[in-house]
Amino acid sequence: MRLLRIVPDNTKFDFMRFRRISFPMSALMSILAISLYFFHGLNFGIDFKGGTLIEIQTKSGPADLAKMRATLNGLGLGEVQLQEFGAPNDVLIRIAEQPGGDAAQQAAVAKARQALGEGVDYRRVEVVGPRVSGELLSYGIIGLMAAILCILIYLWFRFEWQFALGAMIANVHDLVLTVGFMSLTRVDFDLTSIAALLTILGYSLNDTVVIYDRIREMLRRYKRMPMPELLNASVNQTLSRSVITHVTVSLALLALLLFGGQAIHSFTATMMFGVVLVGTYTSVFIASPILIYLGVGTGRDSLTGSGKDEKP
Amino acid sequence: MLYFARWKAAAIVLTALVICLFAVPNFLPAQMVDSWPKWAQRHVVLGLDLQGGSHILLEVDTNAVRKEKLETLRDDVRRVLRDARIGYTGLVVRGDSVEVRVREANQTEQALTKLRELSQPLGGFLGASGQRTLDISNDGTLIRLTVTEPAIVDRVRQAVDQSIQIIERRVNELGTVEPLIQREGSDRILVQVPGLQDPTRLKELLGKTAKLDFRMVDTNVTADQVQRGNIPPDDEILYGTGPNAKTPYVIEKRVLVSGGDLTDAQPGFDQRTSEPIVTFRFNTTGARKFAEATQQNVGKPFAIVLDNQVISAPVIREPILGGSGQISGSFTVQSANDLAILLRAGALPAPLTIIEERTVGPGLGADSIAQGKLSSYVGAAMVIVFMLATYGLFGLFANIAVAINVAMIFGVLSMLNATLTLPGIAGIVLTVGIAVDSNVLIYERIREEVRGGRTPINAIDAGFSRALATILDSNITTFIAAAVLFYIGTGPVRGFAVTLGVGIITTVFTAFTLTRLIVAGWVRWWRPKRVPI
Numbered sequence: 001m002r003l004l005r006i007v008p009d010n011t012k013f014d015f016m017r018f019r020r021i022s023f024p025m026s027a028l029m030s031i032l033a034i035s036l037y038f039f040h041g042l043n044f045g046i047d048f049k050g051g052t053l054i055e056i057q058t059k060s061g062p063a064d065l066a067k068m069r070a071t072l073n074g075l076g077l078g079e080v081q082l083q084e085f086g087a088p089n090d091v092l093i094r095i096a097e098q099p100g101g102d103a104a105q106q107a108a109v110a111k112a113r114q115a116l117g118e119g120v121d122y123r124r125v126e127v128v129g130p131r132v133s134g135e136l137l138s139y140g141i142i143g144l145m146a147a148i149l150c151i152l153i154y155l156w157f158r159f160e161w162q163f164a165l166g167a168m169i170a171n172v173h174d175l176v177l178t179v180g181f182m183s184l185t186r187v188d189f190d191l192t193s194i195a196a197l198l199t200i201l202g203y204s205l206n207d208t209v210v211i212y213d214r215i216r217e218m219l220r221r222y223k224r225m226p227m228p229e230l231l232n233a234s235v236n237q238t239l240s241r242s243v244i245t246h247v248t249v250s251l252a253l254l255a256l257l258l259f260g261g262q263a264i265h266s267f268t269a270t271m272m273f274g275v276v277l278v279g280t281y282t283s284v285f286i287a288s289p290i291l292i293y294l295g296v297g298t299g300r301d302s303l304t305g306s307g308k309d310e311k312p
Numbered sequence: 313m314l315y316f317a318r319w320k321a322a323a324i325v326l327t328a329l330v331i332c333l334f335a336v337p338n339f340l341p342a343q344m345v346d347s348w349p350k351w352a353q354r355h356v357v358l359g360l361d362l363q364g365g366s367h368i369l370l371e372v373d374t375n376a377v378r379k380e381k382l383e384t385l386r387d388d389v390r391r392v393l394r395d396a397r398i399g400y401t402g403l404v405v406r407g408d409s410v411e412v413r414v415r416e417a418n419q420t421e422q423a424l425t426k427l428r429e430l431s432q433p434l435g436g437f438l439g440a441s442g443q444r445t446l447d448i449s450n451d452g453t454l455i456r457l458t459v460t461e462p463a464i465v466d467r468v469r470q471a472v473d474q475s476i477q478i479i480e481r482r483v484n485e486l487g488t489v490e491p492l493i494q495r496e497g498s499d500r501i502l503v504q505v506p507g508l509q510d511p512t513r514l515k516e517l518l519g520k521t522a523k524l525d526f527r528m529v530d531t532n533v534t535a536d537q538v539q540r541g542n543i544p545p546d547d548e549i550l551y552g553t554g555p556n557a558k559t560p561y562v563i564e565k566r567v568l569v570s571g572g573d574l575t576d577a578q579p580g581f582d583q584r585t586s587e588p589i590v591t592f593r594f595n596t597t598g599a600r601k602f603a604e605a606t607q608q609n610v611g612k613p614f615a616i617v618l619d620n621q622v623i624s625a626p627v628i629r630e631p632i633l634g635g636s637g638q639i640s641g642s643f644t645v646q647s648a649n650d651l652a653i654l655l656r657a658g659a660l661p662a663p664l665t666i667i668e669e670r671t672v673g674p675g676l677g678a679d680s681i682a683q684g685k686l687s688s689y690v691g692a693a694m695v696i697v698f699m700l701a702t703y704g705l706f707g708l709f710a711n712i713a714v715a716i717n718v719a720m721i722f723g724v725l726s727m728l729n730a731t732l733t734l735p736g737i738a739g740i741v742l743t744v745g746i747a748v749d750s751n752v753l754i755y756e757r758i759r760e761e762v763r764g765g766r767t768p769i770n771a772i773d774a775g776f777s778r779a780l781a782t783i784l785d786s787n788i789t790t791f792i793a794a795a796v797l798f799y800i801g802t803g804p805v806r807g808f809a810v811t812l813g814v815g816i817i818t819t820v821f822t823a824f825t826l827t828r829l830i831v832a833g834w835v836r837w838w839r840p841k842r843v844p845i
Contacts, residue, residue: 003845004701009763055676102371102667106515109669113512122510123676129667132369136802143800150792158785195735195797195805199742199812202793206746206786210753213782241756244702248695248752249745255691256741261683263361263676264738271742 006247007240015235016228019289026286030173033180040183045190046126048140050097050133052109055085055124056116062088071115077108086262090123102129140194147198148172151205159212162294167208170287174204178274187266196267200274203249207242207283214238215288219297227297231288242280250276314773314832324825328716331818335722356725358506359733361804362681364674365506366514370479370664372471372499374464377662378408381459381467385446386410388430389457396426409458417453424450427457434462468499471661476501481657482517501664511671513650521619521663522654524571526602529613529625533562550615552622554642561622563615568605573598577655579648582640588648589640592655599635607631616641618651684737691741695748703755706845709834710751713827717747720818721811730814733807743815746790750823754779755845768843769835776828783823791816 046053056063065082068091072080078096085092095112098104105127113122128136148168155164175197182189214234222230253276256268291297316324337345337355345353360367382405389412393400399415400423414423431446445463449456472495483491483505492504505514530547537543538560546566552559577592594602605614606628615625616639624641643651695714699707721740725732758775766774794816797809834840 003704004698006702009759057675102665106519106666106669110512121673121675122671123673125511125669125671127666127669129665131371132668139800143796146800147793147796150796151789154788154792191801191805192735195801195808198793198797202790205789205793206749209786209789210782213785217778237760238756240759241752244752244756245745245749248698248748249742251694251698252691252741252745255687255694256738259683259687259690260738261680261687261734263680263683263734267735267738 007243009240011236011239012232013236013239014232015284016232016289016292018285019292022281022285022289026173026282029180030176033176033183036180036183042179042183042189043186045188045193046094046097046128046133047190048133048137050105050128050130052093052095052105052112052128053124053126054093054095054109054112054122056091056093056120057087057123058089058091058120060119063091065091068093068116072112075111075115077111090262097130097133102131105129136191140191144175144194144197144201147201151201155205155209159216160296162291162296163212163216166287166290166294166296167205167212169290170208170282171201171204173286174200174274174278174282177278178270181273182270185269187270192264192267193270196270196274199271200279203275204279204282207245207279208287210241211235211238211283211288215291215296227292230297231291235284235288239284242283246276246280314769314776314828314835316829316832321829324829328720328822328826331723331727332716332719333723334726335719338722338726354726354729356722357729357731358677358681359731359736359804359807360504360506360670360677361672361734362677362684362732363506364508364672364677365504366508366511367668367670368503368505368511368515368518368666369496369668370475370501370503370518371667372468372475372501373663373665374468374499377468377471378459378464380662381464382408382410385430385457385459389427392426392430393423396422398423398426409456411454411456414453414455420450420453420455423455424448427455430457434460434466465498468662472499472501474661475664478657478660479503479518482653483514485653485657486514486517500667507674508671509674511669513646515666515669517650517653518664519666520654521660522571522657523619523659524574524655525567525617526569526605527567527615527617528564528605528609529615530562530564531612538562550617550620550622553618556622556642559622561615561625563617563622568614569594569598569601571655571659573601574655577652579645579652580638582638585640587640588643588645589638590643590648590652590655591636591638593636596635599633602635602637603631603633606633680734684734688737688741692744695744699748699751703751703845705834706751706755706831709827709830710748710755712830713751713822714744714747716826717815717818717822718744720822721815724814724818725811728810728814730810731807732811733804735804736807736811739808739811740815743812743819746787746816747819747822750779750783750787750819751827753783754823754827758843759845762843768840771843772831772835776831780824783820787816787820 063084065084069080069082072082072093077098080096081094083092084090093112095108098108109125109127152164152168155167178197178200182193187193211234214237215231218225218230218234225233250272253268253272256264257272260268334354337348337353345355386403386405389410390403393412398419401413401415403410403412414420428448431444431448434443434445443460443462445460447458447460476493476495479501480493483493483503486505488505488507490506492502494502496502503518505511508514530544533543533547538549543549543562547562547564549560550563551557552561573594575593575595577590580589580591581587582589610628610631613625613627616623623639639651696711699710701707703710718740721743754775757779758771761771761774762768791813794809794813798806798813801809
């Protein structure tokens with residue numbers, strides 16, 4: 001049986017030359033993502049904004065969204081959003097946070113329940129009060145920062161500081177682009193999104209570390225090889241692994257995306273974007289070439305380096 | 313890397329087997345597992361998002377605690393000064409303090425000495441914190457007693473402890489399985505009740521303070537006085553419940569008997585009108601006080617006040633000496649039943665507010681389980697086929713290792729009695745990705761070594777030893793992310809962090825031991841001339 005070979009042996013792509021395109025491109029994309037965040041904003045879910053989310057299923061036939069909208073908007077609860085959720089008889093209702101503290105949120109739910117009557121099944125009711133939402137948001141941000149810091153310190157111990165810094169720049173770039181994606185697609189930004197961002201961070205780093213490990217090994221083995229050549233060799237040698245791993249992860253994510261249901265849909269879509277699209281690109285085109293700028297291997301004799309060092 | 317001492321190999325297989333066995337109770341019917349010893353019964357608990365149920369976060373009203381504390385202090389000050397026969401004026405609660413002015417300047421020192429006895433040292437370690445419940449200062453004859461912040465915090469902590477006990481009694485009356493009631497932080501209580509269709513009733517039971525008082529109705533006040541709000545200082549205006557919500561009652565502030573003196577309360581039906589009622593029984597003190605009060609007030613109305621609402625205000629027809637009675641007041645069967653539950657469980661020391669609620673209906677939970685299963689199976693099948701196509705025999709080895717890995721994840725989760733949520737299932741699917749990656753790293757390295765001109769056995773050996781360092785490095789970073797998620801996350805997100813974290817540990821274990829053992833066994837058995845990848 002012939003085995004599947006996605007990446008042929010001994011590839012010799014010049015990834016490093018591509019940095020003249022990839023760096024400006026990434027910078028541009030990052031600026032775009034940041035401006036999206038500031039001008040388009042994130043669609044904060046109730047975890048961070050407070051308010052009420054109700055998922056209902058009508059017991060007979062598809063839901064009459066227009067009628068429901070009219071009923072609920074007549075309750076004086078401020079902004080009420082309705083949205084079909086996965087199936088025609090499934091409706092997601094969002095009620096904005098009510099003024100008047102925690103008790104007011106509960107009163108709003110009771111009112112909505114009364115207005116919707118007996119014809120519906122309550123699949124999910126989530127009410128987050130103003131104080132809790134504030135705390136969740138600060139926990140989320142602190143958590144993300146803490147994770148970045150812990151990983152930075154770990155990499156600093158395991159590698160030289162340039163590697164730690166390079167990995168961090170590359171992966172913050174991943175997070176920035178993913179946040180831009182979330183802003184563009186208007187997915188709910190909630191606790192699950194923080195989980196998605198942290199997983200993307202972990203995965204991307206995982207990938208970067210694999211390549212860095214190889215670069216470190218090559219640095220020890222070939223003392224005279226010029227940096228761009230050495231980096232190219234490292235990326236090429238790990239290319240097959242990068243591709244195969246990303247195919248398997250994409251297969252797993254694809255299954256979750258197709259069959260995992262609405263509840264984790266935005267989670268998996270974000271992961272798909274962050275891990276598969278951005279993460280792979282970053283490890284190859286950003287994380288590795290950036291080491292040149294950060295001054296890894298500057299002590300090398302790059303003029304005479306032929307790359308033909310002693311074999312270990 | 314390929315040589316394993318016999319005992320080492322045995323230890324590895326045994327460890328993996330034992331961990332896998334812990335997963336078994338999850339797949340057997342509950343009746344069968346019930347007869348097993350406790351340690352073997354541990355199993356994965358389905359999260360509220362999968363089995364349906366309510367997650368409710370309550371907060372003790374710190375302001376109410378403070379207010380109550382200050383009012384008690386004011387009464388204490390009054391009592392102390394009266395007992396010491398010290399004349400005073402202007403005893404009021406102002407801000408966080410109680411203020412009082414001593415009439416005779418020469419009695420100020422005496423008053424201060426007496427009042428200092430009210431301040432007690434605060435717990436801490438053998439009271440060594442040096443903090444006390446009150447700060448007492450004076451400005452001439454004006455004495456100011458301030459309740460210290462640690463005293464409030466301490467009182468809130470006590471209130472949370474008492475509330476937890478009372479909530480437990482209330483929730484247990486609902487007859488649900490395995491409710492979870494625990495403290496969160498300094499002033500919060502988390503209540504998780506699985507499998508509820510409708511949390512409305514639960515919320516009603518949690519949200520009521522259930523402070524019951526029997527007090528007299530002041531019949532000397534005219535309706536006109538009520539309109540003008542001109543009532544005696546010892547009275548207050550309270551309103552009725554249900555259809556009587558707009559009816560004002562003038563009620564004396566003095567409490568005849570309080571709900572704390574109840575020993576039992578049961579729902580029932582009135583024998584004449586067959587309306588739902590609640591019957592109650594007092595303890596000895598309560599019965600004596602109630603008997604005295606009813607003897608002195610025959611023909612006058614008294615009020616049954618629950619959480620500052622008048623449930624009913626019947627006229628005392630004859631002295632009630634038996635220490636038991638009944639409350640009627642336009643109840644439904646359900647509300648009579650709930651009131652009886654609340655009265656039996658006792659009153660909360662302070663009002664609780666619901667600050668977060670997440671309820672998942674059983675229908676959505678079942679759907680989520682089905683979707684979680686389906687996506688896991690499909691994901692696993694695709695990965696298995698892809699690995700077989702890419703690595704052939706070694707792909708099979710990888711698949712075996714990953715399957716054992718997943719079984720071990722369930723085993724560890726069972727040992728931890730961990731909660732499995734929908735994001736948790738996603739975490740397992742992602743772990744499969746990571747576990748496969750560790751195999752990919754090893755195999756790709758072996759292929760490189762083969763291309764570098766090594767003999768098969770040499771290449772396999774070198775492949776393992778070089779890839780394992782990378783596997784460790786790359787997994788530790790992901791593990792750090794999972795650990796942080798665990799600390800900041802709640803509910804479903806924490807479930808994701810747990811499965812991801814556990815998955816990484818089992819992945820590293822499997823890569824370092826089982827995968828190596830399988831390949832080593834194959835090498836010894838077949839003595840391969842070439843590596844088939």
